[in-house]
Amino acid sequence: MLNLQNLHAFYGKSHVLHGVNFDVRPGEIVALLGRNGSGRSTTVKAIMGLVDCTGQVRFKERELLGRKAFEIANAGIGYVPENRDIFPTLTVHQNLLLGQKRGAKDSRWGFDDMYKMFPRLKERQHTEAGVLSGGEQQMLTLCRTLMGDPELIMIDEPTEGLAPKIVELVAEYLRELRRRSISVLLVEQKLTIALEVADRCLVMGHGQIVFEGTPAELRANSYIRKEWLEV
Numbered sequence: 001m002l003n004l005q006n007l008h009a010f011y012g013k014s015h016v017l018h019g020v021n022f023d024v025r026p027g028e029i030v031a032l033l034g035r036n037g038s039g040r041s042t043t044v045k046a047i048m049g050l051v052d053c054t055g056q057v058r059f060k061e062r063e064l065l066g067r068k069a070f071e072i073a074n075a076g077i078g079y080v081p082e083n084r085d086i087f088p089t090l091t092v093h094q095n096l097l098l099g100q101k102r103g104a105k106d107s108r109w110g111f112d113d114m115y116k117m118f119p120r121l122k123e124r125q126h127t128e129a130g131v132l133s134g135g136e137q138q139m140l141t142l143c144r145t146l147m148g149d150p151e152l153i154m155i156d157e158p159t160e161g162l163a164p165k166i167v168e169l170v171a172e173y174l175r176e177l178r179r180r181s182i183s184v185l186l187v188e189q190k191l192t193i194a195l196e197v198a199d200r201c202l203v204m205g206h207g208q209i210v211f212e213g214t215p216a217e218l219r220a221n222s223y224i225r226k227e228w229l230e231v
Contacts, residue, residue, distance in 0.1 A: 031194035034204035078150030088130025099147030135166035
């Protein structure tokens with residue numbers, strides 16, 4: 001579904017990604033792991049057309065490199081950024097409404113789905129998003145992206161700073177995406193949740209993929225964990 005070949009990314013003269021290659025298959029959760037500064041967030045930004053790149057980024061056999069971010073979103077890719085980017089003066093319901101694509105029909109997701117998945121959002125649906133807790137804002141961002149009915153969703157550090165109870169809600173959200181055959185590229189630093197929900201794990205180091213395998217293979221590879229993941 002998503003295929004990256006020889007992807008290089010740059011911030012001005014700074015060369016961040018060095019020939020990244022991987023794919024995400026239909027209905028699969030792929031965890032992209034690594035220490036801060038390894039290139040994980042830059043990778044998803046590159047896919048979304050938010051940084052300067054060379055190489056190849058193909059989604060459903062269509063080249064995305066050179067397209068604008070809104071065109072990539074309209075092609076069927078959802079993006080949940082690390083900083084959440086909610087609209088603080090709009091209510092929860094209005095934020096979700098903004099996630100819908102104009103003229104979209106037969107969406108797999110609606111308000112009832114969001115409020116069933118995260119009942120707390122239903123309780124707060126008429127509350128301005130800016131006064132929500134960090135966990136509630138994360139729920140809102142995840143749901144707003146789903147309202148656009150993406151076929152693949154990229155999620156950058158969804159559990160950072162969240163209480164364990166909210167982390168488990170996020171894990172269940174990811175399982176629900178799998179049940180509905182949505183592909184997921186999950187950027188995550190917490191190894192526990194990644195190993196729990198992912199079908200495959202990728203480990204990045206210095207802007208390159210240094211490991212690819214199943215969660216079981218990563219658990220068994222103490223060298224990779226120590227060299228590229230553990231602090």
